[in-house]
Every structure is written in C-alpha cells, then in structure tokens.
Amino acid sequence: MTTLATRTEPLVLSGAAAEARLLEARAGLLADRLVPYLGPDLLAIAGTAPVPLLPETVAAALHAKAPAPARIRTNMWSVGQFIEQRRHRKTLIAYMAEIFAASPEATPLHAWLAGLPLSLVVxxxxxxxxxxxxxxxxxxxxxxxxxxxxxxxxxxxxTKVYDPAGAEVLPEAADGAKTVLYKPHGAVTPAKNFLIADSDYVEVLTEIDIQSPIPEVVKRLRTDRSFLFLGCRFHDQMLRTYARQIAKRSAGAHLGVVDLATAKKNELKFFAEMDATVLDLPLARAVEILVG
Known part of the structure; x- marks a missing residue:
C-alpha cells in the first residue's frame, strides 16, 4: 500500500513495498549514506527491557522514589525538575543512575551497526x-x-566527549574518529550525564534553533546523509524538537520504521513535516531485514 503525503500525513509503505525500501536502506547504511537514529523501543525486541522505555515510565520510576504532585507526575522533565529543586541535583542523578543501572544487552542491530563503517550513529x-x-x-x-x-x-x-575506554577527551577528538556515537540526552555510561530536568533544557531550547547545542562534528557529518529512525517514539514535543534540529540541514529523504497500529497522529504528522517515508513494519521484522 502506498499513500501520497499531505501536510499532515506522510508517505506510507507497507508489506512488500516497505521491506523492499528497507533493503535499499540497508545498502545505504553499508555505504555510509544513512544515519541510524535509534530509540529505546529497540531494547524490547528480545523481550522485556530491564529499563524504562518511555519518558512516562521514567517519570513513574522517579515518582516512586520522590512523590511528585499529581499535575506533573507523568511528565519526566517536570518530575526531574521537582526532585532537583526539592532534593538537589546529586539526588536526581543518583535516582537516574539507579533506574538505568541494569545494562540492556546490545541487540543484534546495535552489534551490526557497531561493525559498519558508519560516520555517525545517533x-x-x-x-x-x-x-x-x-x-x-x-x-x-x-x-x-x-x-x-x-x-x-x-x-x-x-556536550562532552568520551573515548572507547570511557575517559573524557578534548572535543577535537571527535574530528578524527571514524564513527561518532552521539547521545544527545546523555547516558548512564560512562559518566552519568543526564539531560532530564526542565532546567536542563531551558538554555538548550532557547538556542537549539540556531544549532548551538548540536556538536559541530554532527553538523558536518549530517550534511550529505539522510536519517533512518528506528525504535523511536515522537509523541512528545521535546522528542520531536530534538529530532528536527539534529536532522536539520541534512540530505533529506528520511525513513522511519513505524508500527501504524500504535503510532499517534502527532507522530505521523511529525514524519510528514520531516518529509520522511514511513515504513509500516514491526520493529523486530525491520531489524531482521537490516541485520540480514
């Protein structure tokens, strides 16, 4: 099935057409023409993930440690801000480190991508x-x-830059790397960096339109490449804003693997605005096709 894109609806491919387009995307990855843009849903392919996979479930985990007011308790960024203000930043970081302490196993897709000559992985x-x-x-x-x-x-x-051993290095080190792994919101490893509270994003969102928070190496590497969105949800404005700005001034012709049965209208509108083709496939099947 193919439907023409409108202002609020993306081009959608399903069935054999979607699988054929994903095989083309596989070739694009092998040739370093695509940037994988990875989300947390990938962690659940093999079963139940050991960490939360949505901002709402992170909010619930934080709320369990420090009860937040009802009006904000489903908003990860607001609950993070509440904890930071009431219990200090160190407490918030400690809570996040506990929540993400369990190490999800790298999926076959992670392993496959790590072995490719990709310039950039988000x-x-x-x-x-x-x-x-x-x-x-x-x-x-x-x-x-x-x-x-x-x-x-x-x-x-x-941003901060880390080498394969987990040591912080000068930003210039990224310019000489074959592959840049970009974690825009931080990560539990190797240094417990978390963009999590509303206050973390105040200056970021103020300047993100002029691209200041986006690393120079990412700006350079995206210029002649397109993005392949895998395992991502874009039901929240914060997630959409970051994706738009990271993919800004790239080559376009993006792809997104999406399960239409669970996708929300604002997610499909996001892909339409990005001029991205939606491949209506189960994520596990998409990974199977890519890994081969």
Missing part, C-alpha cells in the same frame, strides 16, 4: 547498549559525544 536513550556494542568490537576508532547539563558549569558547554 542514540537517543539513556542506556549504554550502543556503547557496549561498540566496545565489543574492540574498535579503537570511535568516539562518543554526549549532551550534558549546564548546571554547575562555568563555561560555555553543551
């Missing part, structure tokens, strides 16, 4: 599965760039 969740997959390859030519909070910083900083 991983949007707080877990360490992607880092573990790269570490398992014993490659030494990759680098990780993480978004960090500006709380407590006295310098103009948006």
């Amino acid at each position: 991983d949007t969740w707080y877990d360490g599965a992607a880092r573990a997959a790269f570490a398992a390859t014993e490659r030494g030519d990759w680098i990780e760039v993480q978004g960090v909070t500006r709380s407590g910083e006295n310098r103009d900083i948006w």
Whole structure:
C-alpha cells in the first residue's frame, strides 16, 4: 500500500513495498549514506527491557522514589525538575543512575551497526547498549559525544566527549574518529550525564534553533546523509524538537520504521513535516531485514 503525503500525513509503505525500501536502506547504511537514529523501543525486541522505555515510565520510576504532585507526575522533565529543586541535583542523578543501572544487552542491530563503517550513529536513550556494542568490537576508532547539563558549569558547554575506554577527551577528538556515537540526552555510561530536568533544557531550547547545542562534528557529518529512525517514539514535543534540529540541514529523504497500529497522529504528522517515508513494519521484522 502506498499513500501520497499531505501536510499532515506522510508517505506510507507497507508489506512488500516497505521491506523492499528497507533493503535499499540497508545498502545505504553499508555505504555510509544513512544515519541510524535509534530509540529505546529497540531494547524490547528480545523481550522485556530491564529499563524504562518511555519518558512516562521514567517519570513513574522517579515518582516512586520522590512523590511528585499529581499535575506533573507523568511528565519526566517536570518530575526531574521537582526532585532537583526539592532534593538537589546529586539526588536526581543518583535516582537516574539507579533506574538505568541494569545494562540492556546490545541487540543484534546495535552489534551490526557497531561493525559498519558508519560516520555517525545517533542514540537517543539513556542506556549504554550502543556503547557496549561498540566496545565489543574492540574498535579503537570511535568516539562518543554526549549532551550534558549546564548546571554547575562555568563555561560555555553543551556536550562532552568520551573515548572507547570511557575517559573524557578534548572535543577535537571527535574530528578524527571514524564513527561518532552521539547521545544527545546523555547516558548512564560512562559518566552519568543526564539531560532530564526542565532546567536542563531551558538554555538548550532557547538556542537549539540556531544549532548551538548540536556538536559541530554532527553538523558536518549530517550534511550529505539522510536519517533512518528506528525504535523511536515522537509523541512528545521535546522528542520531536530534538529530532528536527539534529536532522536539520541534512540530505533529506528520511525513513522511519513505524508500527501504524500504535503510532499517534502527532507522530505521523511529525514524519510528514520531516518529509520522511514511513515504513509500516514491526520493529523486530525491520531489524531482521537490516541485520540480514
């Protein structure tokens, strides 16, 4: 089935057409023409994930540790702000580290991507599965760039850079890496960086339109590449805003693997606005096709 895109509806491929287009995407990944944009749903392919997979479930986990007012308790960023204000930033970081302490196993897709000559991989969740997959390859030519909070910083900083051993290195190290693993919201490994509270995003969202928070290496690498969205949900405005800005000024012709049975209208509208083709496939099937 193919439907023409409108202002609020993306082009959708399903069945054999979707699988054929995903095989083309596989070739694009092998040729380093596509940037994988990974979300937390990938962690549940093999069964129940050991960490929360949605902002709402992170909010519930934080609320269980520090009860928040009813009006905000389903909003991850607001609950994070509440804990930071009432119990200190260190407490919020400790809670997040506990919530994401269980290490999800790297999926076959993570492992496959880590072995490819990709220039850029974007991983949007707080877990360490992607880092573990790269570490398992014993490659030494990759680098990780993480978004960090500006709380407590006295310098103009948006990101920190880590080498394969987990040591912080100078930002320039990313320019010489074969592969950049970009974690825009931070991660539990290797240094417990979390963009989680409303205050973390105040300055980010103020400047994201002019791209200041986006690392220069990401801006450079995306220019002649398109994005393949896998395992991502875009039901929240914050998630959509980040995706738009990360993919800004890229080559376009993006793809998104989406289960139409569970997708919300605002998610489909997002893909339409991004001029992205939606591949209506179960995520597990999409991974099977990509990994081969």
